[in-house]
Amino acid sequence: MPAILSISGLSKSFGAVVVADETSFDVQEGSAVGILGPNGAGKTSLFNLITGTLRPNAGRIEFGGTDVTAQSAAKRCKMGIARSFQVPQPFGGMTVFENALVGATQGAGLSGRDAQTFVLEVLEATGLIDKANTRAGSLSLLDRKRLEMARALAAKPKLLLLDEIAGGLTDGECVALIETIRNVHASGTTIIWIEHVVHALLAVVEKLIVIDFGKKIAEGEPKAIMDSAEVKEIYLGVDPDV
Amino acid sequence: MMEWTNAIVQGILLGGLYALFAAGLSLIFGVMRLVNIAHGDLIVLAAYFGLTTTVLLGVHPFVALLFVVPVMAGLGYVLQRGLLNKTLGDDILPPLLVTFGLSVIIQNALLEGYTADPQKLNGGAIETASLQVGGLALGVLPLLTFGIAVAVIALLQWVFYATSLGRGFRAVSDNQDIAQIMGFNKSHIFGLAMALALAVTAIAGILLGMRTSFDPSVGGGRLIFGFEAVIIGGLGNLWGTLAGGVILGVAQTIGAKIDPGWQLLAGHIAFLVVLAVRPNGLFPRIDH
Numbered sequence: 001m002p003a004i005l006s007i008s009g010l011s012k013s014f015g016a017v018v019v020a021d022e023t024s025f026d027v028q029e030g031s032a033v034g035i036l037g038p039n040g041a042g043k044t045s046l047f048n049l050i051t052g053t054l055r056p057n058a059g060r061i062e063f064g065g066t067d068v069t070a071q072s073a074a075k076r077c078k079m080g081i082a083r084s085f086q087v088p089q090p091f092g093g094m095t096v097f098e099n100a101l102v103g104a105t106q107g108a109g110l111s112g113r114d115a116q117t118f119v120l121e122v123l124e125a126t127g128l129i130d131k132a133n134t135r136a137g138s139l140s141l142l143d144r145k146r147l148e149m150a151r152a153l154a155a156k157p158k159l160l161l162l163d164e165i166a167g168g169l170t171d172g173e174c175v176a177l178i179e180t181i182r183n184v185h186a187s188g189t190t191i192i193w194i195e196h197v198v199h200a201l202l203a204v205v206e207k208l209i210v211i212d213f214g215k216k217i218a219e220g221e222p223k224a225i226m227d228s229a230e231v232k233e234i235y236l237g238v239d240p241d242v
Numbered sequence: 243m244m245e246w247t248n249a250i251v252q253g254i255l256l257g258g259l260y261a262l263f264a265a266g267l268s269l270i271f272g273v274m275r276l277v278n279i280a281h282g283d284l285i286v287l288a289a290y291f292g293l294t295t296t297v298l299l300g301v302h303p304f305v306a307l308l309f310v311v312p313v314m315a316g317l318g319y320v321l322q323r324g325l326l327n328k329t330l331g332d333d334i335l336p337p338l339l340v341t342f343g344l345s346v347i348i349q350n351a352l353l354e355g356y357t358a359d360p361q362k363l364n365g366g367a368i369e370t371a372s373l374q375v376g377g378l379a380l381g382v383l384p385l386l387t388f389g390i391a392v393a394v395i396a397l398l399q400w401v402f403y404a405t406s407l408g409r410g411f412r413a414v415s416d417n418q419d420i421a422q423i424m425g426f427n428k429s430h431i432f433g434l435a436m437a438l439a440l441a442v443t444a445i446a447g448i449l450l451g452m453r454t455s456f457d458p459s460v461g462g463g464r465l466i467f468g469f470e471a472v473i474i475g476g477l478g479n480l481w482g483t484l485a486g487g488v489i490l491g492v493a494q495t496i497g498a499k500i501d502p503g504w505q506l507l508a509g510h511i512a513f514l515v516v517l518a519v520r521p522n523g524l525f526p527r528i529d530h
């Protein structure tokens with residue numbers, strides 16, 4: 001399988017704070033990759049670099065074989081990169097339906113009835129269909145998280161970036177979420193998932209990447225990574241709950 | 243009694259014109275938080291474009307709209323992308339200063355090009371035509387102006403809440419960063435918003451020019467009326483802007499009825515009273 005996303009030598013720092021340090025990795029088309037790392041390791045910044053809201057100081061990002069390092073965030077969205085946010089950020093003044101419709105018209109390039117039908121499917125799949133006409137600003141936290149997912153999915157992304165989507169969910173909700181993400185993955189969408197709820201992550205991903213202080217410290221098959229002494233010390237040692 | 247009723251009805255119709263002054267201002271502020279100090283001068287600029295078109299082509303001012311509206315819209319897009327987008331950021335001062343400068347430039351360019359002589363658009367018979375309704379003589383032009391204002395506001399409302407472009411406006415207004423991640427080109431959306439705003443400005447300018455005489459210096463007054471209508475109605479609410487225009491218009495005609503010298507003062511007092519009692523306007527948007 002060819003790499004849909006290829007990152008090489010990516011570096012970014014804010015003054016003395018390094019959020020990406022010569023990071024390089026490839027993500028195969030159709031795969032699901034998990035990213036682990038302690039708080040402040042640079043995981044969310046990595047997503048910002050991939051979507052284009054942050055510009056790297058050095059390095060190169062290729063998406064689908066094209067160098068997108070200099071492309072705008074809007075352009076990358078239309079090329080097929082969508083993401084959800086750790087802290088949900090819906091368009092508060094719009095309804096749930098309209099929020100997802102933005103994804104369908106902007107990202108997936110649908111229009112008219114096609115867009116509306118597809119959005120309804122997505123809302124159905126993410127459990128938001130009953131709230132389609134609710135203003136997004138008045139949703140509960142769980143529904144906001146669902147909307148993050150729905151809006152990203154409505155863009156029919158080739159590459160879906162999920163940022164801590166399982167945090168704060170009950171076990172039942174988490175199982176439903178895993179099911180949804182598996183279905184998305186099964187339909188051919190490549191997924192990169194940042195998650196602290198490790199059991200949810202391991203239920204989906206085929207590969208793990210561990211980063212700390214902006215540096216990639218391990219990459220490989222999930223079980224091997226979780227068992228490696230390095231990860232236990234750096235990652236699990238910091239957060240004994242996991 | 244009839245005289246007072248007449249004053250109120252004339253005020254309502256005048257309010258339609260003020261709502262047209264205000265709609266573009268409201269739209270621009272709503273989408274990109276830009277306070278456009280040059281808005282009044284752009285209205286006057288549109289009136290002068292209308293004058294040139296009617297004189298050169300010998301057409302009625304309403305026909306001139308076919309030319310002036312696209313020209314102003316195009317100007318708006320270029321102005322936004324070429325200049326105003328560069329002033330937008332966390333600081334609200336740069337756009338204020340730049341549009342203030344633009345206001346000075348437009349006024350002086352108009353003085354240079356058209357001199358300071360008062361001008362008027364010749365609307366012909368429609369200017370003096372009136373309808374008798376229950377003892378009141380209603381001017382056809384003011385009635386038409388009010389009708390156009392309602393239609394323009396309804397159209398803007400439809401664009402905002404029922405079209406893909408409107409979703410773009412609202413998304414960018416809501417959260418610029420997220421809107422860009424969702425594939426909206428912010429610069430382009432802002433350009434379209436300014437184009438739409440100046441298209442409305444073009445209509446306002448032509449109607450202004452048919453109603454009263456104008457010269458390059460009257461833009462400031464139109465800007466104040468526009469601001470007052472927006473604030474009275476409540477920021478971000480287009481129908482509220484129409485109501486704001488009507489309240490301002492009625493206050494002015496009632497003031498003029500009491501004493502002709504009080505027309506403008508009464509409008510400003512009504513505005514200050516609303517600002518003191520309801521700082522968010524009478525019909526603020528309840529979105530957030």
